[in-house]
Amino acid sequence: MSHIERRGLMLVLSSPSGAGKTTLARHLLEQDGGIDMSVSVTTRPPRPGEVDGRDYFFVGKPEFHRMEADGELLESATVFGHSYGTPAAPVEHALAAGRDILFDIDWQGTQQLMERRSDDLVKVFVLPPSAEVLGRRLQTRASDSAEVIAGRMAKASGEISHYPEYEYVIVNEDLDTSHKAIADILHAERLKRVRQTGLAGFVREMQAELD
Numbered sequence: 001m002s003h004i005e006r007r008g009l010m011l012v013l014s015s016p017s018g019a020g021k022t023t024l025a026r027h028l029l030e031q032d033g034g035i036d037m038s039v040s041v042t043t044r045p046p047r048p049g050e051v052d053g054r055d056y057f058f059v060g061k062p063e064f065h066r067m068e069a070d071g072e073l074l075e076s077a078t079v080f081g082h083s084y085g086t087p088a089a090p091v092e093h094a095l096a097a098g099r100d101i102l103f104d105i106d107w108q109g110t111q112q113l114m115e116r117r118s119d120d121l122v123k124v125f126v127l128p129p130s131a132e133v134l135g136r137r138l139q140t141r142a143s144d145s146a147e148v149i150a151g152r153m154a155k156a157s158g159e160i161s162h163y164p165e166y167e168y169v170i171v172n173e174d175l176d177t178s179h180k181a182i183a184d185i186l187h188a189e190r191l192k193r194v195r196q197t198g199l200a201g202f203v204r205e206m207q208a209e210l211d
């Protein structure tokens with residue numbers, strides 16, 4: 001990237017459960033020093049290995065509702081019977097500082113962000129390569145009960161139907177290829193003229209020297 005000042009962007013990754021979105025998100029965060037994860041609040045109980053404040057902020061229903069009522073959430077939605085939401089303050093700080101933010105949120109949250117922040121939004125949908133692979137991935141995720149897995153399978157088709165609301169679609173067949181696709185999207189989006197807020201001044205100075 002050039003030294004020209006820019007406004008951060010909001011990269012949204014959505015997909016049905018089991019498409020590999022979380023793996024892709026983790027990899028991107030490791031590889032790219034310019035993007036931070038938006039850590040959501042949820043009323044879902046933590047899974048084994050999940051860390052409060054890293055994977056999610058795990059809160060009770062009263063606290064979730066308070067945050068909602070106080071306008072602390074940029075968006076919120078109910079997914080598989082639990083509430084999820086994006087704390088607004090860290091997002092605003094990061095964007096103003098020219099950092100990008102990655103969101104692992106569903107289509108409902110993406111629609112809300114579109115209403116409020118469409119200029120800053122870059123939307124990527126991740127599809128599994130096949131129904132079979134999706135089913136296998138959900139089954140090997142041992143931390144969920146059979147009941148939960150069956151529920152997720154049944155909902156996958158409905159979630160997948162939202163892919164046309166996204167600008168980019170990645171069919172996650174091969175992880176390396178998908179990692180590269182996301183990095184390419186991010187690089188191109190960062191170069192968009194409207195995001196390079198320092199451009200006008202930069203060009204003006206150049207012209208002053210040239211004239």
Ligand SMILES: Nc1nc2c(ncn2[C@@H]2O[C@H](COP(=O)(O)OP(=O)(O)O)[C@@H](O)[C@H]2O)c(=O)[nH]1
Pocket residue numbers: 014015016017018022040041044075076077079084085086104105106107108109110
């Ligand atoms: N709208 C919205 N969706 C979220 C948020 N956080 C997580 N989600 C979505 O909720 C769904 C369930 O997430 P999770 O409980 O971690 O299970 P997963 O499906 O195994 O990733 C996923 O589709 C996430 O993208 C949030 O803050 N807002």
Ligand SMILES: [Mg+2]
Pocket residue numbers: 021022104
């Ligand atoms: Mg996930």
